[in-house]
Amino acid sequence: MSENLLGDYLRARRGHVSPEAAGIPVIGARRVPGLRREEVATMAGMSVDYYVRLEQGRERHPSAQVLDAIAQVLQLDDDARLHLFQVAGLSPRPYGGAAPERVDPQLLQLMEMWPENPAMVLGKAYDVLAGNQLAYTLFEGFRHGANLLMKVFLDPEARRFYPDWERAASNTVAGFRLLHGAHPRDPRIQEVLEIVRTQSPDFATMWERHDARGKRRESKTFRHPDVGDLTLRMNAFDVKAAPGQELIVYHAEPGSTSADALRLLGTLAATREEEQRAR
Numbered sequence: 001m002s003e004n005l006l007g008d009y010l011r012a013r014r015g016h017v018s019p020e021a022a023g024i025p026v027i028g029a030r031r032v033p034g035l036r037r038e039e040v041a042t043m044a045g046m047s048v049d050y051y052v053r054l055e056q057g058r059e060r061h062p063s064a065q066v067l068d069a070i071a072q073v074l075q076l077d078d079d080a081r082l083h084l085f086q087v088a089g090l091s092p093r094p095y096g097g098a099a100p101e102r103v104d105p106q107l108l109q110l111m112e113m114w115p116e117n118p119a120m121v122l123g124k125a126y127d128v129l130a131g132n133q134l135a136y137t138l139f140e141g142f143r144h145g146a147n148l149l150m151k152v153f154l155d156p157e158a159r160r161f162y163p164d165w166e167r168a169a170s171n172t173v174a175g176f177r178l179l180h181g182a183h184p185r186d187p188r189i190q191e192v193l194e195i196v197r198t199q200s201p202d203f204a205t206m207w208e209r210h211d212a213r214g215k216r217r218e219s220k221t222f223r224h225p226d227v228g229d230l231t232l233r234m235n236a237f238d239v240k241a242a243p244g245q246e247l248i249v250y251h252a253e254p255g256s257t258s259a260d261a262l263r264l265l266g267t268l269a270a271t272r273e274e275e276q277r278a279r
């Protein structure tokens with residue numbers, strides 16, 4: 001794994017900005033995709049030599065003003081800009097030790113009070129730390145310490161479960177990249193990254209894009225074996241009591257077929273819970 005996180009990120013992102021998007025006239029053939037180093041440097045108001053040293057890892061202490069200028073040239077959104085600052089060492093690292101992550105009991109109790117909303121807590125390496133009964137029924141198999149990144153890329157059923165697998169996978173990688181930037185030396189993040197990177201060529205390809213984007217309010221479609229397709233809206237919340245953890249909550253549009261399917265799934269979840277208690 002490269003230790004030049006800042007340089008790797010800068011090279012990847014300038015390769016995603018076309019000259020046309022940056023307002024640069026294109027004359028003749030270009031040897032590189034995206035922007036050249038000297039173009040980024042000039043538009044950001046710095047010397048080419050300084051920018052080259054940033055990419056090569058020979059300059060590791062850029063100022064916030066320098067990063068802001070580069071972020072503007074590379075057209076980074078808020079999440080990508082945050083990642084830029086993190087890999088440059090200008091954003092405080094969230095505290096995190098080697099102790100196993102735990103979910104606050106009150107948060108567990110709160111999730112169980114949402115019988116109509118699948119809800120789960122993800123750890124800083126996308127480990128599924130906890131979920132309510134409806135979430136476990138929707139994401140079957142997640143109860144036993146599953147990891148979202150491994151589920152998406154290593155589970156053979158993932159492409160069936162996610163009808164739009166490419167979009168789901170891309171978003172998951174972009175979110176994991178943001179976590180990696182915040183905790184670059186976390187042993188669990190490194191462990192998950194190495195496992196998936198070595199076992200999934202699709203992940204390795206997406207990882208090289210250096211997309212960095214957190215979970216946002218969006219719609220996702222799932223294909224459940226018992227109730228069919230469900231399109232659910234997702235909301236993500238940072239767990240302030242445990243930095244690095246995220247609370248993910250899903251809901252269906254009222255009156256939709258997905259709402260009917262989610263209610264049916266809730267009935268199945270309640271039935272299975274009763275059967276387990278009766279054993």
